[in-house]
Amino acid sequence: MVSTDEPIRVPQGLAGRRWLFPSALVHELDPDARTSGRRPRRTARDWVVDFSCFLLAVVVGLAAAHSLPDEPGLSRPLAVLDQMLGGLACAAVWLRRRCPVGLAVALLPVGLLSITSGGAAMVALFTLAVHRPFRYVAWLGGVYLALVPLLYWLRPYPHLSYAAVVVFTALLTVSIIGWGMFVRSQRMLMLSLRDRAHRAETEARLRAEQAQRLAREAIAREMHDVLAHRLTLLSVHAGALEFRPDAPREEIVRAAGVIRESAHEALQDLREIIGVLRANESDDAEGGRPQPTLAAVDALVAESREAGMKVTLLDHRVADPTAVPASVGRTAYRIAQEGLTNARKHAPGTEVTVRLTGASGDGLTLTVTNPAPPSEVPPVPGSGQGLIGLTERAILTGGRLEHGTTADGGFEVRAWLPWGES
Known part of the structure; x- marks a missing residue:
């Protein structure tokens, strides 16, 4: 029995x-x-x-x-x-x-x-x-x-x-x-x-509960990836307004516009995620917001530049980003987003380098590197949960993710994701 x-x-x-x-x-x-x-x-x-x-x-x-x-x-x-x-x-x-x-x-x-x-x-x-x-x-x-x-x-x-x-x-x-x-x-x-x-x-019942738990964990990771990026933009520009109250009017207007737009986007993302939780659906549910792909990395870099970051996109040698599988492209986008967010938080004012290469059959390689922060910048504590979530994402897609300090005191996030032949 x-x-x-x-x-x-x-x-x-x-x-x-x-x-x-x-x-x-x-x-x-x-x-x-x-x-x-x-x-x-x-x-x-x-x-x-x-x-x-x-x-x-x-x-x-x-x-x-x-x-x-x-x-x-x-x-x-x-x-x-x-x-x-x-x-x-x-x-x-x-x-x-x-x-x-x-x-x-x-x-x-x-x-x-x-x-x-x-x-x-x-x-x-x-x-x-x-x-x-x-x-x-x-x-x-x-x-x-x-x-x-x-x-x-x-x-x-x-x-x-x-x-x-x-x-x-x-x-x-x-x-x-x-x-x-x-x-x-x-x-x-x-x-x-x-x-x-x-x-x-x-x-x-156990399978349904497990699927629900996995979906909620995925939503939690998505919430961290999305909102951390938006809130970091808010923090950077609000800090600039606080420490430079005598800045030119044009810079103040531009910073206020970025704050307003980032706050609007953060609220929109939060509203959609809460809606998914209430509907008991995953982030891939039909009728939800379209998920980012590898082709959106250029827009992510441009958005970071508009926010005042120094970002260099090197070796963007992916001939057809739309040919990358959706899950791989979405993971690569989130890794780039988290890397830029961490660089903006821990090494403000430095030049961040993003390298993206790959081809069908060889896999996709993404590297986000930033040099050591200036000595006058106080260290910002971090929980490391974002990198843990990115590592889980990479493993789930069959890839790997490595991160750590470089020889010059900077920080590097390097990921390889599988891209099979079509």
Whole structure:
């Protein structure tokens, strides 16, 4: 059985028609009944089956009792004892669900003394095959079959030969055991299908939760990449206005325009990301904002230059940027964006170099390098989460990303992304 923390609910069809099912099966399918520890209550079907088994045992016992006067050498006291034991065996049939093994064992010696208990013994064997594993059935069924020749040698049947009655009884015993094992297999199959369906539902729910978590993590990375770039522009120009209040009017107007535009773009990006989160969709959802590609790197460099950065784009030797796969191009854009953002934050006023080369089959190489910041610039603390996210992005696309200080004290971010042949 599959053990899970979440209770397994009874199927809707079973909940309304429990009386059609055995109590043992309802007990297995009902989590409330299984966790309560109480014995399963008989259903209406159980009462019908139990009464039918009792009636069958009584009918077989009466038929056997009818042949007792014809049995040679049987005295009246032995005949009365036979019928008394048969009556007790039939009454014990009502205990078959509570202790099937005990009932089958108890009827073994009774069967040697009482022919009228044969029906009850067959019911006990059937119950044992239904409710207990095969090892119990094999042992007790084998003992029953071994005692059949001894029983009819001690108590010869008056209407059939010894060989015929032994063969008939042995075949009947094997048939009853096989029928009980078939019923048990059907119940186990139903429980197995229940467990398989529940396992499939659990796995589907876990896959959905994992996909949702991955999508939200991707959105969080996207929020960091986008908003960090915009907010850094705001910080740089606001700082320039703070430290140079006597700047020319043209520079103040241009800085204020960049601040206003960056704030507008940041709000727009934040609004779209929150909208995606509320809609429970990924950043690739249909109807969302178009994602940047490799062709947008030129526009990113131009935007940084307009914001006052010194950016040099070298070795831009990608003949057709639109041929780069969308996921690779988007990752390259985010790496360039994060590299420029970090350079603007940690090394303001320095000249940043962006190198972009690659071809189909060779991969795409992107490098963002900045020299050491001026000594008068105070160090800005950073968490490093952006570079960690970029490394994860590169690995997810099948590439790699390396970063660290250079020999002259600067900083370099170098990435290689796969670009297979089309």
